[in-house]
Amino acid sequence: MEKQRVLLAEDDFDFGSILKQYLEIHNFDVSWAQDGKEALTLFNAETLAERPFDICVFDVMMPKMDGFALAEAxxxxxxxxxxxxLTAKKMKDDRIKGLKLGADDYIVKPFEADILVLRLQNILKRSQRGSAIIRNTIDNYAIGKYxxxxxxHxxxxxxxxxxLTDKEAQLISYFFEHKNQLVNRDDLLNGVWGSDDFFSGRSMDVFISRLRKYFKEDPQISIESTRGVGLTFITP
Structure with a gap:
């Protein structure tokens, strides 16, 4: 079985070394950088070599380039x-900033390495399932004026x-399949995020806000919320 590739950016040498070893024990191929700029260099090199990473793990507080700037790049x-x-902070603003950048998860230090392994495995499963769904769709379709x-993407x-990000494309695909129908919030979360936990719910709220901005040029398209129930993707 081919190993899935992880780009790890962590400036704490001892912690980074432990994470790298632990992930490799669990059959991941890990490239480890000790600051944001080094991680970006590794990413660019692997992309040019056509050996793309499958997932990234970024510490927030790093020298030269922090995790947020790295993720944005x-x-x-x-x-x-x-x-x-990964972060030692519990600040609400940091969590919101991470969500707005499209983070798939946010783990507060200290944590057990097993937790990171499980989170990575779950995210990769959801990502692969979502990509398979997208691959099986038609090449393009009209949504109002779009x-x-x-x-x-x-x-x-x-x-x-x-x-679009992969998650945005999956969310639009899900909405289009259920257009003009009231979709239960938990069904939507499980269908796209694979989980209806608190983090996934906050993440979805951020993505819904993005889609509303993307579709703003067509007044006939809207995403309506029904409090305590779900959402409706309204389109001609």
């Missing part, structure tokens, strides 16, 4: 790549192209 190039933040290209209107 990588998302701009590979929006489909899932990533997790054209959605699920396999290319693009949403187009006129000459404007919005590049």
């Amino acid at each position: 990588i998302v701009s190039k590979s929006p489909e790549l899932p990533f997790i933040f 054209t959605f290209y699920p396999q290319n 693009q949403l187009r209107i006129n000459d404007t192209v919005q590049k």
Whole structure:
């Protein structure tokens, strides 16, 4: 079985060394960088060599380039790549910032290495399942004035192209399949995130806000919330 590749960015040598060894014991291929700039260099080198990473794990507080700046740089190039933040902080603002960047999870230190392994495995399973769903869809379809290209992760209107993350593409696909229907919030979370826990719920709220902005050029498209029940993707 081919090992799944992890880009780990952690500036604490002892902690990073332990995580790397533990992940490798669990059949991951780990590239470890000790600051954000080194991690970005590794990412660029592997991308050029056509050996892409499957998932990233970023410490938030690092020298030269912090985890947020690193994630932003990588998302701009590979929006489909899932990533997790590690942090010693419990600040609400940091969590929200991570969610807005599209983080798939957020783990507060200290934590057991087993937790990280399980989170990585779960995220990769969801990502692969979502990618398979997208691969099985048609090349493109019309949503009001927009054209959605699920396999290319693009949403187009006129000459404007919005590049989508993998999660955004999965969410649009799910909404389109259930358009003009009231979708239960937990069903939506389990269908796209694979979990209806608190973090997934907050993450979904951030992604819903993004989609509302993406579709704002067509007044006939909206995402309506029914408090305590779910959401409806309204489209012509």
